[in-house]
Amino acid sequence: MTIEKFGKIQVRGTILQLQQVENGQESKQVTSSNLMSNRHSHTSGEVPDLPYGSIAVGYDDGMRFFERRLFGHRRRKLIPQASGNVLEIGGGTGVNLQYYQGLASLVLTDPDPLMIEQAERKLRPGAFPVRFEVVSAEALPFPDGSFDTVVATLVFCTIPQPAKALAEIRRVLRPGGKFLFMEHVRPRPFPLGLLADVLTPLQKRLCGGCQLNRKTLETVEAAGFQVVQRELSRFDLILSGEAILSHTEP
Numbered sequence: 001m002t003i004e005k006f007g008k009i010q011v012r013g014t015i016l017q018l019q020q021v022e023n024g025q026e027s028k029q030v031t032s033s034n035l036m037s038n039r040h041s042h043t044s045g046e047v048p049d050l051p052y053g054s055i056a057v058g059y060d061d062g063m064r065f066f067e068r069r070l071f072g073h074r075r076r077k078l079i080p081q082a083s084g085n086v087l088e089i090g091g092g093t094g095v096n097l098q099y100y101q102g103l104a105s106l107v108l109t110d111p112d113p114l115m116i117e118q119a120e121r122k123l124r125p126g127a128f129p130v131r132f133e134v135v136s137a138e139a140l141p142f143p144d145g146s147f148d149t150v151v152a153t154l155v156f157c158t159i160p161q162p163a164k165a166l167a168e169i170r171r172v173l174r175p176g177g178k179f180l181f182m183e184h185v186r187p188r189p190f191p192l193g194l195l196a197d198v199l200t201p202l203q204k205r206l207c208g209g210c211q212l213n214r215k216t217l218e219t220v221e222a223a224g225f226q227v228v229q230r231e232l233s234r235f236d237l238i239l240s241g242e243a244i245l246s247h248t249e250p
């Protein structure tokens with residue numbers, strides 16, 4: 001029996017009506033209409049300079065080994081926990097797109113237009129609307145309480161003002177919403193933490209501002225989130241989990 005699914009995605013202001021035929025292999029575009037007038041600006045909000053430049057070119061190739069060994073299985077576990085209307089910050093080349101399931105909608109953001117271009121190319125026809133926006137996490141152009149889930153993976157190592165970004169995440173999450181994260185953090189065991197401190201200036205220069213010694217768990221908690229689920233890898237190097245808004249303001 002043929003199962004047909006219809007979906008909509010928005011790419012650069014164009015809504016594509018998609019028909020997916022599941023027991024055949026084809027997936028085809030049946031109509032498209034330009035909705036520029038409804039479009040949220042690609043450059044809405046305050047787009048900061050990327051102080052260390054773009055790392056978009058060659059990013060996926062450069063990360064392949066680390067994805068296989070360190071991050072891929074954590075994404076597979078974490079990202080399907082996103083639900084409802086979802087915002088991803090610092091979404092980069094869209095590595096997480098393949099893991100989202102059954103959402104109401106997804107807005108994938110990043111301040112680097114070259115990253116967003118690659119993410120757009122990764123998008124495959126799906127059952128929920130996806131929108132891309134070039135914005136930084138410190139100035140999200142979305143109303144208060146407009147998302148059920150916010151996702152950040154490998155972003156808090158790079159964001160110049162993490163506390164400001166977390167305040168924005170708090171603001172755009174609806175009450176009861178969740179914040180899902182996967183980050184590499186400053187390892188606790190001696191001498192790895194020290195090594196991370198020493199290597200960070202070089203890492204920042206070579207990897208678009210990425211810092212190896214961010215204490216992201218502490219920063220998330222200090223921003224008024226309650227971490228309700230967390231996993232730390234060997235050597236406490238990779239942190240992933242879920243946080244909800246705590247009742248006390250930071």
Ligand SMILES: C[S@@+](CC[C@H](N)C(=O)[O-])C[C@H]1O[C@@H](n2cnc3c(N)ncnc32)[C@H](O)[C@@H]1O
Binds near residue numbers: 092093137
């Ligand atoms: C290491 S990449 C991670 C990309 C992606 N989230 C992933 O899991 O592969 C870090 C990303 O953070 C983005 N970034 C840099 N400054 C940012 C900011 N102020 N707000 C949000 N994202 C930022 C970069 O453009 C880049 O795409």
